[in-house]
Amino acid sequence: MGKVEVLYQWFLQKRAERCAQALEKNGFHTRVFPDLPTAIDHILETCEEVQSIGFGGSLTLAQLGIYRALEGSGKTLLNHGLPHLSPQERMEILRQQQTCQLFLTSTNAVTLDGKLVNMDGTGNRVSAMAFGPEKVVVVAGANKIVPDVSAAIQRIKEYAAPMNAKRLGFDTPCANTGFCADCSSPRRICNILTILEKCPPRTPIHVILIAQSLGL
Numbered sequence: 001m002g003k004v005e006v007l008y009q010w011f012l013q014k015r016a017e018r019c020a021q022a023l024e025k026n027g028f029h030t031r032v033f034p035d036l037p038t039a040i041d042h043i044l045e046t047c048e049e050v051q052s053i054g055f056g057g058s059l060t061l062a063q064l065g066i067y068r069a070l071e072g073s074g075k076t077l078l079n080h081g082l083p084h085l086s087p088q089e090r091m092e093i094l095r096q097q098q099t100c101q102l103f104l105t106s107t108n109a110v111t112l113d114g115k116l117v118n119m120d121g122t123g124n125r126v127s128a129m130a131f132g133p134e135k136v137v138v139v140a141g142a143n144k145i146v147p148d149v150s151a152a153i154q155r156i157k158e159y160a161a162p163m164n165a166k167r168l169g170f171d172t173p174c175a176n177t178g179f180c181a182d183c184s185s186p187r188r189i190c191n192i193l194t195i196l197e198k199c200p201p202r203t204p205i206h207v208i209l210i211a212q213s214l215g216l
């Protein structure tokens with residue numbers, strides 16, 4: 001690693017540690033990992049305890065290779081992003097995710113005062129994060145840490161949503177121009193904003209912060 005990369009990782013680690021303290025105060029179980037291998041081992045250990053696992057369509061989880069690592073494990077893997085699924089099959093998986101044992105997802109932003117901020121088009125991800133699954137694990141690179149809720153919304157609208165719309169191949173203004181136009185597109189991905197201010201009482205949420213740049 002070069003000097004700049006070492007400095008950046010130190011910076012992300014410090015931000016993750018500060019953020020973790022605030023998340024814990026808000027009732028979220030939180031762990032900070034310095035790198036991908038240690039985080040992946042921890043996530044896979046958590047997966048060993050359950051039979052059904054839902055995936056919240058996260059680029060971060062794809063980068064970590066969690067789905068691939070679990071293929072062939074005999075567990076029920078609920079991944080609505082598989083290319084061969086029909087619309088009906090995809091919808092059925094989205095419904096099953098709401099009651100799975102473990103729901104794995106990332107978050108669009110996490111604030112230094114310990115809140116999880118997300119924007120969804122359909123709502124399957126944010127609803128499963130709040131209630132339904134027996135346990136939720138949220139995995140995020142420390143690049144998603146922002147000062148507060150207003151910075152989180154700004155991060156989503158100016159960065160994450162246009163990049164995600166482009167990634168998903170949606171025909172939205174932002175996927176063409178790179179800028180949000182507060183559109184009325186049928187493929188708009190900004191329909192539901194959730195702010196988990198504190199951990200909901202019936203959904204244990206574990207947040208895994210990694211001192212790396214991950215996801216969008």
Ligand code: SF4
Binds near residue numbers: 165175180190
């Ligand atoms: S409101 Fe529309 S244009 Fe703006 S970021 Fe969301 S999908 Fe893109």
